[in-house]
Amino acid sequence: MTPWISRIGQRLLLLGALTLAGGLLGATLVRFAPGYGVDERELDPGLSASSREAIRNEHRLQSGLLSFYAGYLSRAVHGDFGRSEWLDRPIAGLLKERFPVTIRSVFFGIVTAWAAALALALAALFSRGWLLDLTGTLASGFLIALPGAVVALLAMYFRAPIFVAISVVLFPKVFRYLRNLLAQAYDQPCVLAARARGIGQARLLLRHVLPLAAPPVAALLGVSISMAFGAAIPIEALCDSPGLGQLAWLAALNRDLPLIMNLTLVVTLVTVAANSAADLLHAREL
Amino acid sequence: MSTGKILRRISCGILLAVFAAGLFAGTLAHNSYARQFREAPNAAPSAQHRMGTDSLGRDLLARLAYGTRVSLLLAPAAALLATLIAGLFGGVAGLAGGWSEKVILSAADLSMALPLLFVLIALRALLPLDVSPVVSVVATFVTLGALGWPASLRVVWAAARNLRNSDCLLLARAGGCPPVRILLRHVLPNLRPVLFAQFWISIPLFILAEATLSMLGLGVMEPLPSWGNLLKGLENFSAVRANPWMLSPLLLLVIVVICFQFVLPAQEELT
Numbered sequence: 001m002t003p004w005i006s007r008i009g010q011r012l013l014l015l016g017a018l019t020l021a022g023g024l025l026g027a028t029l030v031r032f033a034p035g036y037g038v039d040e041r042e043l044d045p046g047l048s049a050s051s052r053e054a055i056r057n058e059h060r061l062q063s064g065l066l067s068f069y070a071g072y073l074s075r076a077v078h079g080d081f082g083r084s085e086w087l088d089r090p091i092a093g094l095l096k097e098r099f100p101v102t103i104r105s106v107f108f109g110i111v112t113a114w115a116a117a118l119a120l121a122l123a124a125l126f127s128r129g130w131l132l133d134l135t136g137t138l139a140s141g142f143l144i145a146l147p148g149a150v151v152a153l154l155a156m157y158f159r160a161p162i163f164v165a166i167s168v169v170l171f172p173k174v175f176r177y178l179r180n181l182l183a184q185a186y187d188q189p190c191v192l193a194a195r196a197r198g199i200g201q202a203r204l205l206l207r208h209v210l211p212l213a214a215p216p217v218a219a220l221l222g223v224s225i226s227m228a229f230g231a232a233i234p235i236e237a238l239c240d241s242p243g244l245g246q247l248a249w250l251a252a253l254n255r256d257l258p259l260i261m262n263l264t265l266v267v268t269l270v271t272v273a274a275n276s277a278a279d280l281l282h283a284r285e286l
Numbered sequence: 287m288s289t290g291k292i293l294r295r296i297s298c299g300i301l302l303a304v305f306a307a308g309l310f311a312g313t314l315a316h317n318s319y320a321r322q323f324r325e326a327p328n329a330a331p332s333a334q335h336r337m338g339t340d341s342l343g344r345d346l347l348a349r350l351a352y353g354t355r356v357s358l359l360l361a362p363a364a365a366l367l368a369t370l371i372a373g374l375f376g377g378v379a380g381l382a383g384g385w386s387e388k389v390i391l392s393a394a395d396l397s398m399a400l401p402l403l404f405v406l407i408a409l410r411a412l413l414p415l416d417v418s419p420v421v422s423v424v425a426t427f428v429t430l431g432a433l434g435w436p437a438s439l440r441v442v443w444a445a446a447r448n449l450r451n452s453d454c455l456l457l458a459r460a461g462g463c464p465p466v467r468i469l470l471r472h473v474l475p476n477l478r479p480v481l482f483a484q485f486w487i488s489i490p491l492f493i494l495a496e497a498t499l500s501m502l503g504l505g506v507m508e509p510l511p512s513w514g515n516l517l518k519g520l521e522n523f524s525a526v527r528a529n530p531w532m533l534s535p536l537l538l539l540v541i542v543v544i545c546f547q548f549v550l551p552a553q554e555e556l557t
Contacts, residue, residue, distance in 0.1 A: 230403045233404060
């Protein structure tokens, strides 16, 4: 039990360190962007010299990357994530508004992709027929060759929900790995022995094949969460869905440092947590 | 000959033909990719424009041929950069172990935790908006190469770690073989298939990433064509319905990526 707890502690530490480093990386990227700190209000001829100086002082306070980041962290502990420079709105509110939209799309996208991939992989595995295997291979080979943005356009054209587009991007990758993992497990000597004893297919799957394939399948599930978030960016941006992906795209275009930093943190936190959970599950299974 | 080998040969032939078309784009297309024939926007294929024109009256064949050159020459360059980074750091992590392994793998974990497209968008947005098309091409593919290494690093690290504990290295060390010789005669030849596979796998990924970036307006800048910004024309559904030949860049991209999948060396052949 102790090594297990120690492993959880290590993963939590890594999670914290990676989250902070991810936020710092995001802040660094945008902080050194050309044009950062330039305020168009300074061009207003109606402003007095003291007003312009006040605006410059406001930016000067945020000019040092580390001081900016340290200030941000201390405010974040108290639930204040600052304001978006581009939208002039509290970031916490924006995240609260947009996060559920993306989470819903990502969740249903993952569920749909996994259901389709699992059904096709199992059907191909148990029927051992070339037709199903070929269908799956051709479908995944074609879909994997489509850029995410093209899938987004197709979703727009057919008026499909966002989660369907995400699942179309995920399906080929999940199907390929899943089929190979299940086929490997199916060919293990213990499964062969069970088949030789005449065990029914459902029992064979639940008692022998799935437990053998479970650890790498759990790892694949963790990775697919990260892939789904990545797919959400072009899909939400092009389909005009008000989620985190669209917000990240617009924030990057508008060089909104506080917003990008917070989005980086949220996305990093979710994906690292998912990967850590999969990793722990994998370790426990082993 | 097995079906797999036949498919691989056909795919190699198609890829070579497409590469050649990109290299000899000037010979293939008689018009400039940027020249506008304003009297013929969205024109159907004709003797003058063998694949028709786009919405700005530019010759689609010329844009496709030059776009192929941009996408198919620079994606391998980006893949080479990513593989070099992965090979260097993955090799060090796998062979040296200890703290360097932990630090490098943590950096890879961090990079993998961030969705690649998110970082690409942020990085690309850092550049001034008025960069020349050539600078935008270089920036796009250097960014892809510089960020596309973490998954490859994990694979190289695993291979190098197995190698660290292998009999051949143990024998070489016991025989007093100098480190440089071990690296050149034992490590690199053993890692070469893995590096080659990672390089080959990265090319279609970078082609697809460039396409998505350019479709979001953050990749290769107009008027220089690439497969990505040619696909941007697909956003106009009514124009595509009226001029289905506008789908040709998508068709070419899909064929090339599928061919790369067939050409990819099978894992059992690498090990």
